[in-house]
Amino acid sequence: MPVSKNNIVTEDANSSKIKVFNFGTFHMAGTSDAHKTEFDENDVKSKSETYEIAKMIAKFKPTVICVEREPSENENMNKDYQLFLNNDKHLPNYPGEIGLIAYQVGKLTNVKKIYCIDEQETAQYNYNITNELENPIDSITSKMYLKHTFANLAETDKLSTLEKLRSFNTQEFYDLSINLNADILSYTATKNHFEGADEAAKFYRRNLRIYSNLNQIPLSKNDRVFIIMGTAHAAFLNEFLKRSPKYETVNVLDYLK
Template sequence: MIFILFLSISYGQKIKVLNVGTFHMAGTTDARKVEFDVNDKNRIEETNEIARMLAQFKPTVICVEVVPSENEGINLDYSKFITDPNHKANYKGEIELIAYQVGKLAGVKRIYGIDEQATASYNYFIWKELQDQVDSLTSINYMKAAFKGFDEVDELPSTISKIKLMNTKEYWEASINVNADILTHNATQGNFEGADEAAKFYRRNLRIYSNLNQIPLSENDRVFILMGATHTAFLNEFIKRSPKYELIDLTDYLK
């Protein structure tokens, strides 16, 4: 009876969210990266086409992988990008090539950084560095298989095909496993070394979600989020259960 009651609760109109994962186009310190030349004219044209398709979502707010303390700086940079065709953007890669372009095409007034770095440092490599583990084979075997899957991204011929793959359920689940859940198998007897490292990554992504929730939004807003695909995977899990937001299918726009 209680379960049925909760299902019947109405929260009013939800805010539509287009949550898109990408690789970092201007380089990254992440353990894995996709090769991408930001000066290649063909790649630039590809990102322009992606931006044109995503702009059809008609966002009113854009969120990117920048910490909130940089909001003033990124909005100044974005404003110059919109008004001055000769401006060289300070925020490179996918922010300039996709987020700024989507914003310009859709008439977005403001960009928000929602990243969180205070809890960003964790030992991702504990799965192979921890000594005397109760079970090391589960992580090792999973990682080997997952890395082969992630290598498929590099092998795809176009930027749009890479982004499409990075926004599939299978890719998101593998990203969460590789970066967090699989580490729970790495522990010495009676301890939680891997789980504690995974918790740090969960904490970072929960704080990213909290940053999103602190943005002043109305039910008429439409939010476009562009972040590294692993953050997208976590945000999808949080957003899909939210009473406030409605996730929009990327395939409605990225053809």
């Protein structure tokens, strides 16, 4: 049994941790997010591209798949997923990245069940508060950051689907996603108040609850978990997972080749 320099007993980091493929994506069937990636999920080329990506991910050989829907949808989703597995003509009732990638990965790797781990009670936070708050103490930092960031994000629309997803699953993009969706709001406040920080805290809370939903799934050390969610959620999950005593993340880019 490994022992640290301070004689504190520690567990071998790789001996019993559950492998996790934490995959961040743009929403392929429309979104209310501030930045929307242009994508036609019904286009033949789009379907071909996502199927090739699903085959890359399938090399991870997951035993469990988690998606961005609430746990209350577990039963309906798995009925739909079973129809998809057993009928080649069945079109998924869950569009976008769930039907295009999650279902396909599951079919390729014989995954029996999909888990919904999203949380919506705190989903409606006001990330536009920077443009709505009157007389903020700092009226520049957040607005300039958002303007510059959205301009740069527009450039990613020129990339192929695979190139976009490779870019979205880097530490640099994870950091940008957390800053864009939460931390930058903390610069927006009126004197002695915390309007922006309070909105950012709602998004932190949502992602912690998503992580809690993941932790409530019955798993064994032999399981291999594939998570597919919007990149902002993947970014937060990456922070939680890398400090976890239970999980070990794999490098997504090792598979997206």
